[in-house]
Amino acid sequence: MYAQGLIGADGKTGESPEFLEAFQKRIDAEEKIEPNDAMPEGYRKTLIRQIGQHAHSEIVGMLPEGNWITRAPSLKRKAALLAKVQDEGGHGLYLYSAAETLGVSREQMTEELHSGKAKYSSIFNYPTLTWADIGIIGWLVDGAAIMNQIPLCRCSYGPYARAMIRVCKEESFHQRQGYEIVMTLAQGTPAQREMVQDALNRWWWPVLMMFGPHDSDSQHSDQNMAWKIKRFSNDALRQKFVDATVPQGEYLGLTFPDPELKWNEEKGGYDFGPIDWDEFWRVVKGGGVMNRDRIRDRKAAWENGAWVREAALAHAEKRRQRAAEAAPIAAE
């Protein structure tokens, strides 16, 4: 679960015009770029940053949902949520592997996450306050991620595109599962209906922010579009998401916290109110309710686990040595 909003990518590149032209020809011919192919440094750097942000988002995203595994209201929901959070971890694992094909290690990426140098999707800096948040996250956050990730299945970089195919299948399952939780609550007791409406009110605007700044304010969009790292603009995807989602909410009798939200017959889509970009940038820069907690939790897991990782390496080394010592004896 991750969407656009690639932050701070620097596509600057210093290759010769001939090299760049030849590379662009391959892109335009829809050829996939593979790990050992020549590629502009800017292309490599942008992808490392994007895939890294995506992987970190999956890993940090385990925390807000994990917050409800131990309090899930039924055994069926508990098992489903556990499986979903495990899926997110799996996405993180193959995304880190995809990034490693570009010459960066998982350790390096992890250190950058912990130091604050690497970003992750800001949506995970909001707290999960009730069980309904789990339904809303599946429906809206995974829904927004799918809008962005379906086009990434055709991203020009082969390993990323292929990872996205599997990720999208699972996200699509999560999205339906989330909507089913929301539906059950919306058709439940008055307290359950109130809980789910409250969750929608809290998550709606942050979810719209997941698509990133307006196209007019998005700095590196053009180069990324030309390289086919990105296929649709932030605003186009956001509009597509709103158009798909609003009828789903209205069907359940839910309302959206936007007085300006209304169908525009002429454009064939919904008009919606202005997004609070001050809030977006505040949370991106570390000022959200949960920013510090999320990184502290990730760092704690990493640091508390250091002795385990060291022991695994030491044991492997002992085995290797014992095998080496035993080998001559066996040969005699």
Place this chain on the structure above:
Amino acid sequence: MALFEALLELADDHLVLGHRLSEWCGHAPMLEEDLALPNMALDLIGTSRTLYTYAGEVEGAGRDEDALAYLRDEMEYRNCLLVERPNGDFAQTMLRQLYFAAFMEPYWKAALESPDETVRGIAGKAVKEMAYHIRHAGEWVIRLGDGTEESARRMQEAVEELHRYTDELFHSSAAARGVDALPDRAAIRPEWDRVIGEIFAEARLEIPQVPFPQQGGREMQHGEALGHMLAEMQVTHRAHPGAVW
């Protein structure tokens, strides 16, 4: 109702341990374990669900899996003390898992011969899961026991902490004994001793003398940890009586 009692003992063991493992999710020492721990938790919770459902049918009082899991208090839970122990560090979690799986794998293997078709069905699935839990947890016990100085110290501490709870695995409450459909717990002992002995030898761990074995969970006399765990687990369900989720 001995069968009902015995099924609850099994179901509570699986749910409580599955819940404990799920507490790790997102906080494991490495990403691979962030996938493995929920996987094992899912196996245990899945088995608990089929056991609760069957227990509810045997009881015939209309209680389903959620009624049995969420609407019984601490003093009605029949799990052994081992599974309710807090996670501690990774060494303790893996050792607790090994102790449990090394009991359940031969138990389910014996249950494959049960005259009860439902029990045979549950055992058929669970026996494979428990075999890989032994492998996964056992490999970690070996790596940590024979890893660094620190990991060996932590592993030995885990043994001292948890070994005293293992006797209860072989024990059923009086109310749950003499059920034809399920294996005799005490008969599992030799196989458990063999597996633990082999893994401990490779992990360079000593099997400790336990002057005061701890038990009581089967008789619904628990330690202090279970109440906190159930309070958290049951809070949402109980705050909305009768709601559908």
